[in-house]
Amino acid sequence: MWPASENDSSDGRVVGRDAEQDRLHHLVTDAATGRGASLIIEGEAGSGKSTLLDLLAEECTTFGFRVQYGQGQEIEQRFPFRTIKSCLRAVDDLGPGDLGELPDLLRNRAGGPDWEFCVTDAFVALVDRWTARGPVAFLIDDLHWADRASLVALGRLQRMLGQLPLLLCASLQPALRSYELARALRVLEEYGMQTMRLGPLDEEAVGKLVKQLVGAAPAASLMEHTAAGAGNPLLVTEIVSALDTQGDLRVCDGVVDLAVAGATQRGMPSSLKESVSRRLASLSARALDVLDVAAVLGPRVDLSDLSVVLDTPVMQLWGFVGEAIRSGLLVDAEACLVFRHDLVRRSLLEEMPGAVRSGLHEQAARTLAASGAPPERVGAYLLRAGTPLDNSMVDWLVQTAPALVLRAPDTAADLLAHAATSVRPPDARLAVLLFHLARVHLTAGEPERAEHTAREALATAQDEGTVRELRWVLAQSAFRKGDHDTAVAAAETALAASISAGDAARFQAFVAQCRYHLRDPVRTEAAAELAVREGEAGNNAYAAAYGLTVLATLRLPLMRTAEALELTDRALTLLGSQEIRSDLPMAPHIVRALALMDLHRTDEAHQALDRGLRAYESGHGAFLTWYHVGKARLHYNAGRWDDASAETGAGMETLDSLGLHDALRSQAAVIAVHRGDPTTYAAAVEAPDESVGGTYYAFLRIWARALTHEAQGDAEGALGLLLDTWRHGAGSVDQAFLHVLCPDLARLADALGASDSQEEICQTLTAQATADASPDLVAEMLYCRGLADDDPGLLLEAAALNQRLGRPLYEGYAQEYAARSLATTGDGAAARKALQAALAIYQDLGADWDAARAEAAVAGAGVHIRRRTQEETHMGWVALTGTERVVAAHVADGLSNPDIGNLMYLSPRTVQFHLSRIYTKLAISSRVELAVAARQHAREDDDGPPPAVP
DSSP, X not given: OOOSSXXXXXXXXXXXXXXXXXXXXXXXXXXXXXXXXXXXXXXXXXXXXXXXXXXXXXXXXXXXXXXXXXXXXXXXXXXTTHHHHHHTSOOTTXXXXXXXXXXXXXXXXXXHHHHHHHHHHHHHHHHHHHHHHSOEEEEEEOGGGOOHHHHHHHHHHHHTGGXXXXXXXXXEOGGGOOHHHHHHHHHHHHTTOEEXXXXXXXXXXXXXXXHHHHSSEEOHHXXXXXXXXXXXXXXXXXXXXXXXXXXXXXXXXXXXXXSSTXXXXXXXXXXXXHXXXXXXXXXXXXXXXXXXXXXXXXXXXXXXXXXXXXXXXXXXXXXXXXXXHHTTSEEEETTEXXXXXXXXHHHHHHHSOHHHHHHHXXXXXXXXXXXXXXXXXXXXXXXXXXXXXXXXHHHHHHHHHHHHHHHOXXXXXXXXXXXXXXXXXXXXXXXXXXXXXXXXXXXXXXXXXXXHHHHHHXXXXXXXXXXXXXXXXXXXXXXXXXXXXXXXXXXXXXXXXXXXXXHHHHHHXXXXXXXXXXXXXXXXXXXXXXXXXXXXXXXXXXXXXXXXXXXXXXXXXXXXXXXXXXXXXXXXXXXXXXXXXXXXXXXXXXXXXXXXXXXXXXXXXXXXXXXXXXXXXXXXXXXXXXXXXXXXXXXXXXXXXXXXXXXXXXHTTSOXXXXXXXXXXXXXXXXXXXXXXXXXXXXXXXXXXXXXXXXXXXXXXXXXXXXXXXXXTOHHHHHHHHHHHHHHOBXXXXXXXXXXXXXXXXXXXXXXXXXXXXXXXXXXXXXXXXXXXXXXXXXXXXXXXXXXXXXXXXXXXXXXXXXXXXOHHHHHXXXXXXXXXHHHTTOHHHHHHHHHHHHHHHHHHTOHHHHHHHHHHHHTTTOOOOOOOGGGGSSSGGGOOHHHHHHHHHHHTTOOHHHHHHHHTOOHHHXXXXXXXXXXXXXXXXXXXXXXXXXXXXXXXXXXXXXXXX
């Protein structure tokens, strides 16, 4: 009989793997105490990998881990997240909603990088929640069959592993490493995953294994014959089992030996494959037929599927299945049949003639399709069959293609291309097949292939609806290639045909998007207005909302902020509960937040961004970057630069199809320069921001470049850059919006004695403030005029207004130059007070560069104040920002990153960046250590200071 496992011993330990088990034990204890650990167990078939995983699962359970056990499967390797889903199969102890957004995301597949990014985020959030409750172990067998999306998700977990009570352990066969797996393993290893290789057992271990199997010590002659197993535990077991079954072993005086010389020549397996063949020989013909079909269906087989394919009732089928189970070839596990070892299944498949194997795959596909099985499973069997599709299966594919494209895009691509070779014009089904194939290419980020396939389909398409949707794919393909003119032409061709108002609204919204990217505001507005009009007429609320969002976006750089806010409110009302579409994405929440920022309604801006975050987490990762840009800008203006830095860091880990990483780098560079570091981003800010995001944020890149030049000694170059940008605009923003540059412009012009430029700035701001009495414009006007006229009264008035507006940097600027002005008039006391106020602000911001400039400006007038050095507050609890203290308190209360994010209106990624900084400041490395440290710190605070010594 097949052994219970590859090489179990009577006490449950693996023979000859003591060092490996000790290593696993240390990983478990590390993970249990909050220091996550990960390991790949690598070895050939039969070396004991699965057994070690089973024993690891038992030990993790003893230590109180939540154990999630999964397995990669060859037939599911092309289905996104199937390996991860196998780990989540047993979740009976969870209440409703405990899986967060993950189930909905997996069911409602948008496909493509955005969707995969958001599913991965949701998976990481789920694991984070679990680890907040206690240690968690993910154990995955046969990682060599894992799908690409699951490997990426595991890579994300690996990156945050050291901070969580989390254990990742997976097994794989080195001979089955794919390119995708090798690439994923390199990433995992970069972040600390170790590999444990299982080599052959040594002679002593083989002797112990034989003694365990037969109950007596092996004689030297028997050991010589087991050497044919080359130290592979499974093969050694099979050799001994074969000898025992044939009666070729005898025990004498506590020693087991061969019964007769040469016994091992009769039927002893020389390989694992031969061992499997021996066991198969004991089965009935019908049981072998059942096993053949089971081998085709995969390593895990649903008994009902087997019944459908064989057209045999389950009760009748069970007798033959029972034979295979008793022979140790199949195992009954969790309502599925599982091959004891994948070697069994592969041996069966390899022994089948190719035509038989192909026929069984086709039979499985047909019967499962007729029974309504998921299309990805049917498609996988059709591809394995490799035979041309007949009319019935082409009809099935045409009907199920929309679902197949979303559920298994790789399978869909191959099957649609294969089916297209079986259909010839003028068959209308050909255009439909090619249309769905073009969609797959588009979703997969292959716009060139999508365009080529769509054009091929258009040559044969006759149905008006199919032609219209092919035009849509053509337009989308050109857009994603960055060829916006061609995209507009494709959309306008569709609009020239007779289409409904609802469809016209969709195409007009798309044209508006393209025109915006072409930086053609006049025609962008015209297309957006048509989208609104046609959308309202054709009951296409989504397209109308899109048009309104574009119109609002156009208003922002023109400082028509109230109008932009009203337009986004209308868009959100029309949008209602509709989800953002991947083929026409929009971000009304973020546009609304930008309008609220300009109106100084900061709290409402944060709320708008947070509502957007929740909307975009459901499958549109591109907008997450914009969310982080908006949050970073809000925090920067409010003087919360550490929070702004956390947002820039978190945003750099998101998808960047809109090109907003450049804006994040620019914002990070501005902060770095103010904090005395003009070199880190110096090279990055020299490159122009020509991304889509640069349409709005190009000014930020130029601003960062100018400050860098100034900090490196080129004040003239800095002034020239800013003046040119302010006068002529950057991207889609013009001078009306670029008043934000004026504080630095005026400061540079003053330093260089450029009085004409100062006067130009003052007059322009005065005119703007007169037309729009926005408080930030008034504050900038007061500051610039006070600086130009050397008027401390105006400067102090500007400081007071900036303080009320919550703009500390510009309050510091005004106090700094008020101090200089007061010092030159001989009012030392007032100068020292103003300088002290400026330095206190710069100290809180960490703006060392500004503080040094302020001290130097008044030093000649004999005004000196000793600054507290930053080094005094870099480490320990005193170094934590307010946000970091709140995050630490929530961790101490046992909350996960997603839970903390929900409470603090932050993304889980931003919470993680705050945690990383907390760990550095407190010299710790995990959540467990932070929770302990936070409780200890709270006790010390409660105890208060020690009593004074008399």
